Structure formats: C-alpha cells, structure tokens
Amino acid sequence: MGMGTTRNPEERAHDIPPQLLAAVTRSPVKARLFGADTYLREAAWTFAEDADVLRGTTLCVLKPDAAVGRRYGTALEALRDNGFHPADVLRVRHSRLTIRETWRFQLNFADRERIAAMDLYLGSLDCVLLVLRDERHRPGDVPASVRLAALKGPATAELRRPEHLRARLGALNGLFNFVHTADEPIDVLRDLGLLLEQPRRERVRERLLARHDASEEARRICDTIEAETPPHDLDPERSLHRLTRSAGPAGDVARAGRAGATVTPADLLRAAHHPDADPADLWDLLSVLTATLRFNTPGIERIFPNVLLGAWQEER
Numbered sequence: 001m002g003m004g005t006t007r008n009p010e011e012r013a014h015d016i017p018p019q020l021l022a023a024v025t026r027s028p029v030k031a032r033l034f035g036a037d038t039y040l041r042e043a044a045w046t047f048a049e050d051a052d053v054l055r056g057t058t059l060c061v062l063k064p065d066a067a068v069g070r071r072y073g074t075a076l077e078a079l080r081d082n083g084f085h086p087a088d089v090l091r092v093r094h095s096r097l098t099i100r101e102t103w104r105f106q107l108n109f110a111d112r113e114r115i116a117a118m119d120l121y122l123g124s125l126d127c128v129l130l131v132l133r134d135e136r137h138r139p140g141d142v143p144a145s146v147r148l149a150a151l152k153g154p155a156t157a158e159l160r161r162p163e164h165l166r167a168r169l170g171a172l173n174g175l176f177n178f179v180h181t182a183d184e185p186i187d188v189l190r191d192l193g194l195l196l197e198q199p200r201r202e203r204v205r206e207r208l209l210a211r212h213d214a215s216e217e218a219r220r221i222c223d224t225i226e227a228e229t230p231p232h233d234l235d236p237e238r239s240l241h242r243l244t245r246s247a248g249p250a251g252d253v254a255r256a257g258r259a260g261a262t263v264t265p266a267d268l269l270r271a272a273h274h275p276d277a278d279p280a281d282l283w284d285l286l287s288v289l290t291a292t293l294r295f296n297t298p299g300i301e302r303i304f305p306n307v308l309l310g311a312w313q314e315e316r
Helices: 018-024 028-035 038-047 051-055 064-068 072-081 096-102 112-122 144-152 165-169 185-195 198-209 215-228 236-243 249-258 265-273 279-292 309-315
Strands: 057-062 084-092 127-134 179-181
Touching: 018 028, 018 051, 018 185, 028 038, 028 185, 038 051, 038 185, 038 198, 051 057, 051 185, 051 198, 057 072, 057 084, 057 144, 057 185, 064 072, 064 112, 064 215, 072 084, 072 127, 072 165, 072 215, 084 198, 084 215, 096 112, 096 185, 112 265, 112 279, 127 144, 127 198, 127 215, 144 165, 144 179, 144 185, 144 309, 165 179, 185 198, 236 249, 236 279, 249 265, 249 279, 265 279
Parallel strands: none
Antiparallel strands: 057 127, 057 179, 084 127
C-alpha cells in the first residue's frame, strides 16, 4: 500500500478467523490490537479449531514469590477446591523481553521503578506455568479464564473476601501477590503464543484434548523448585532489620533508613544492581522495595479497561 493510499475497509490486518476472535474476547479494542499481534497469530495457528476447548481452559502462573514464600501448596489446593485441574505444567524463566511482552498493553501506566522491580523479581527464579482445565465449565458458561480472574479477587485488600485466591494466599502488595492469571480466553491464547514455541504448544493442545491430568507433575515441579530455593518471610520490617547487618550496599541503605534518612525505591534498586551487591540480600531488598513502590504513574490512562465477569455474564 503506497503513501496516501486509503485502506479498503474489507482488507484485514491479520489472518485470525473472525469467529475465533468473537469466541475469545468481549473487547473490540483487544480484538483489534491482539489480532495483529504475532504471538496471538501463532497460537491461533495451533488452536484455531479449538475455541470451545480454549473457553474451558485458563492459565495460572505461580510467580517467584510463591516459591520463596512457600505458597505453592496453598495455591494448588485453592485451584483444585474451585474445580481447576492442571492439564499441563511448565517451568518458565522470565526475561526483560518476556516481561515487557506479557504486559505490553498494561505497562504504559506502570511507574518506572515498578518496571525495574518486575525485572529484578520476575527474573530471579523460574515461574510455574499451569495450564488449567475448568472441570466445572459447561457450554454456554463464562470462560474458565474469566471465572478464575474473578475468583482471584480485587487488588485492593479491603475488597477481598475469604474465598478469593489472593486472600487465601495472603497477597502482600501489588507485586507480591504470588499468582498471575489470564483475564479472558484471548489472553490465554496470546500467552501460549508468547511463552511457548510451536512443538510445546502442540503438546499443550494434545494434553487438553486428551484431558490429561498433570497434577502429580505440577506437584513434583513445585517440590523441586522449593528444594532449590531457601524460604523467606517476605516481611518488609524484618527484611529492613536484616539488611542493617549486611556488609553490601544494601546494608548502607538500610542503616541510613534506620537512622532516619528517607529510603526511596531508586536507592534500593541501585543497591540491588551495585557490582558489590550480595545475592543473599535480594529477597530482603525486594520485600522492602515492593512495599514502598508507587505502582502507577498518575494521569496515564489504560489502553483498554479490564474485561470483567459482567461482560461475559451479560451476553449469557
């Protein structure tokens, strides 16, 4: 198409079948943005004939804080109690690139120190990616991903109920909340395209179609990561106290804070990235850092609002 040429309204920006997009999102903005996204296109090539399966499938990522905070068992139990069973499980290590791509459409309003903290924390250990089958899902029901996103509960602690996943896990702040879930089926599809190469996506598809039970495999992977990872209380006050005894740069920051100086997220990040940083200080630093971050940059709007349970219930 040359400069100044008007696009034919019948031309399409991607090759994803319209019926698949209609089945996996209730957001026209997401359908347009994600539709032209290579990750979604690749996943659609794998799952184009499986819209019904996708609606009964969701993803839950157990993040590094779930390992050090010993929340794996509680998370798996809570998912099972609510009818979500692993059909497949993978160890996934985030990088700077996968963090930015996973949250590409949400990081536009994230504060700069929050993004830096995400790099430090999400890249520290493997995540556990659970591909979950919703055993309670029936044709015409809201999708599994939408049900689990609602079950996860709000980010604001005061609005949570005891049955919410974040409440059961004891979410501590905006980053230390132990799990990440997909909002609706289009997010399941895009994340599978982003995180998995074609052979691994094909195995996920085969396991979903065969109704494979990966519960024991999930438990073994979680046990292995916990055996490799020292536990941590993730308590910011105790962490700050421990850091005052550190001989590394984090110790200088913590001692200044104890003496009355203002300790900023930027100070903590500099200590974490200092050439002389002690790796043993990492989770104490992260505990203090995540408790003091400004989460969002004021005045910046979301690219699109979250698609909530009501959008799917109204259709039904």
